[in-house]
Amino acid sequence: MTTPLELEEKYRVTVGGAVVLLPYTLAKKQTVYAELCIFHDEEPAKAAPGSHLCPACIEWLRSALTDVAKYWPDLEDALAPAGGRAASAERVGGTGDLYPPLPINGEVSDIMRAARRAIWLTVGKLIQDRPEQRLPLDHGTGVLADWLARWHVEYLATHPSVEHVEAVGWDLAKIARQMREAAYQSPPIEVDIDGNCHQLMINSRGERVPCTGKVSAWTQGDGRVVIRCSLDITHRVPADQWFATAGRRTPRPNRAMETLKKKYLTGRKA
Numbered sequence: 001m002t003t004p005l006e007l008e009e010k011y012r013v014t015v016g017g018a019v020v021l022l023p024y025t026l027a028k029k030q031t032v033y034a035e036l037c038i039f040h041d042e043e044p045a046k047a048a049p050g051s052h053l054c055p056a057c058i059e060w061l062r063s064a065l066t067d068v069a070k071y072w073p074d075l076e077d078a079l080a081p082a083g084g085r086a087a088s089a090e091r092v093g094g095t096g097d098l099y100p101p102l103p104i105n106g107e108v109s110d111i112m113r114a115a116r117r118a119i120w121l122t123v124g125k126l127i128q129d130r131p132e133q134r135l136p137l138d139h140g141t142g143v144l145a146d147w148l149a150r151w152h153v154e155y156l157a158t159h160p161s162v163e164h165v166e167a168v169g170w171d172l173a174k175i176a177r178q179m180r181e182a183a184y185q186s187p188p189i190e191v192d193i194d195g196n197c198h199q200l201m202i203n204s205r206g207e208r209v210p211c212t213g214k215v216s217a218w219t220q221g222d223g224r225v226v227i228r229c230s231l232d233i234t235h236r237v238p239a240d241q242w243f244a245t246a247g248r249r250t251p252r253p254n255r256a257m258e259t260l261k262k263k264y265l266t267g268r269k270a
């Protein structure tokens with residue numbers, strides 16, 4: 001890590017009539033943005049100032065990233081319908097003997113691979129362009145998509161390489177649609193629980209603080225129950241795990257909690 005400049009990707013821009021290759025920050029200053037949004041061939045729309053995209057497409061990009069984050073856990077669940085540890089699909093370089101072979105849903109697995117690839121390509125370029133960026137601690141695809149949606153949509157929409165914006169946009173459009181379709185094959189049922197989220201969130205000053213979200217239980221089409229937070233779609237744990245944690249955090253587990261526990265953990269091994 002002695003020559004960080006060598007790692008930076010260079011972008012082709014025209015300065016004083018000559019084409020030069022510059023790293024992101026310098027290239028962005030020299031970038032000339034077209035007047036029209038790049039995503040409307042038939043009905044031209046004015047791009048936002050200093051951006052390749054119109055305001056509607058900027059919001060669309062944000063919601064596509066949010067969708068990837070939102071549907072990622074659903075696809076993890078759908079991946080191993082027999083009730084296995086689908087989350088292990090994101091682990092790489094393991095010993096391979098932690099979990100027995102599972103019946104894997106091949107279509108879902110393909111969609112997840114495409115989503116992971118698209119998100120990592122986007123994140124990879126972002127790190128090259130802006131090496132000062134700090135990634136979330138959790139490098140899961142859903143978490144990274146959520147991170148991009150929250151903080152880096154403008155970076156994408158104003159990127160000096162219009163080809164990059166275009167490629168990311170088309171990729172995400174396809175992937176978000178496929179993920180949504182796969183997720184809705186087993187629509188979840190939501191049930192309110194009187195409980196607080198136990199995870200951390202990042203406040204406006206960038207500090208990690210306890211999440212103030214409320215949780216609800218989601219029963220998926222396959223019967224599995226997960227506990228989800230009202231504020232952050234990436235805050236989500238299997239019901240048995242959540243009740244175990246909630247039990248430890250509540251000094252005197254109340255009757256309602258016991259009832260819920262019975263209701264949601266029926267048929268599961270203790």
Ligand SMILES: [Zn+2]
Pocket residue numbers: 037038039040045053054055056057058
């Ligand atoms: Zn547009």
Ligand SMILES: [Zn+2]
Pocket residue numbers: 197198199201211212213229230231232235
């Ligand atoms: Zn939360």
